Amino acid sequence: MSEPDLSDLSAFVAVATARGFRQAAVVRGVSASSLSEAIRRLEGRLGVRLLNRTTRSVTPTEAGQRLFDRLRPAFGEITSALDALNSFRDSPTGRLRLNVPSIAAREILPALLPRFLAAHPGITLEVTTNDTFIDVLAAGFDAGIRYDERIERDMIAVPIGPRRQHFMAAAAPAYLADRGEPRHPRDLLKHACIGHRFDSGALAAWEFERRGEVIRITPDGPLVASVIELERSAAVAGLGVIYTFEEFLRPAIQSGTLVPVLQDWWQSFSGPFLYYPSRTHMPGPLRALVDFLRDSGTGG
Numbered sequence: 001m002s003e004p005d006l007s008d009l010s011a012f013v014a015v016a017t018a019r020g021f022r023q024a025a026v027v028r029g030v031s032a033s034s035l036s037e038a039i040r041r042l043e044g045r046l047g048v049r050l051l052n053r054t055t056r057s058v059t060p061t062e063a064g065q066r067l068f069d070r071l072r073p074a075f076g077e078i079t080s081a082l083d084a085l086n087s088f089r090d091s092p093t094g095r096l097r098l099n100v101p102s103i104a105a106r107e108i109l110p111a112l113l114p115r116f117l118a119a120h121p122g123i124t125l126e127v128t129t130n131d132t133f134i135d136v137l138a139a140g141f142d143a144g145i146r147y148d149e150r151i152e153r154d155m156i157a158v159p160i161g162p163r164r165q166h167f168m169a170a171a172a173p174a175y176l177a178d179r180g181e182p183r184h185p186r187d188l189l190k191h192a193c194i195g196h197r198f199d200s201g202a203l204a205a206w207e208f209e210r211r212g213e214v215i216r217i218t219p220d221g222p223l224v225a226s227v228i229e230l231e232r233s234a235a236v237a238g239l240g241v242i243y244t245f246e247e248f249l250r251p252a253i254q255s256g257t258l259v260p261v262l263q264d265w266w267q268s269f270s271g272p273f274l275y276y277p278s279r280t281h282m283p284g285p286l287r288a289l290v291d292f293l294r295d296s297g298t299g300g
Helices: 006-018 021-028 032-046 062-088 102-111 113-119 173-179 185-190 228-236 246-255 284-295
Strands: 051-053 058-060 094-100 123-129 143-146 155-159 164-171 194-196 206-210 213-217 223-225 242-245 259-261 268-270 273-277
Touching: 006 021, 006 032, 006 051, 006 058, 006 062, 021 032, 058 062, 094 102, 094 284, 102 113, 102 123, 102 246, 113 123, 113 284, 123 284, 155 284, 164 206, 164 246, 173 259, 185 206, 185 213, 194 228, 223 228, 228 242, 228 246, 242 246, 273 284
Parallel strands: 094 123, 094 143, 194 223
Antiparallel strands: 051 058, 143 273, 155 273, 164 242, 164 259, 164 268, 206 213
């Protein structure tokens, strides 16, 4: 049996961690076919099957799981050892992978990341948008951004962006002239509502709150989408009422193409957090981002 190549072992760890070739390819910035070839080459050299592959999933065999359990901490130590060299540089270098919701990618990060990258030219930042909660470490990311109720208690959370946000309900003037303005959230049951579907497939419920009373509505109307620009355009066109992050609707409100409704019932919630697993040796690029957030006043 010939000695396996270290890069092939690294590819195996990536695929086993992500439980899929496509996901691992995105994280590593390579093609899925190159990872598949690396696994075939590794299995050939070891003379044992490491992964069970189906059209829907990729899972380690018993032998693969045993190898993965030994290799994963070893590769973690290699990463930490290399990252420790950052302390000898004026500025850390390396790749920083973030998984963030669309609201953060559109409304929060554009004001922060250009300044961060200008201050740390040795860092390469990769941002992946995902509106569901994931295990960032298992998926190959260094950190994520999510809201407080979606963060596991064993994660370290650092505030990022505005500390209070709101959902805003609005509709086009023509729609309100034709259908009337809702005065209570239950009135929406008689209105056309533009729904949002998460990446997980779940339809977002509309939750309103006033003086401790919470009203939950399942939107029903002519459109359900997963792209906010499409939903907002439909509302502006008069197709129905929209309820989403205030940041997404503010320009349309300011231009008069949308009119706010049910303002006394808009839900308020705490802003997002950068979160990451507790580690003995935090990667240099991640440490640089955390320090930047705190120094700039956006990280608490």
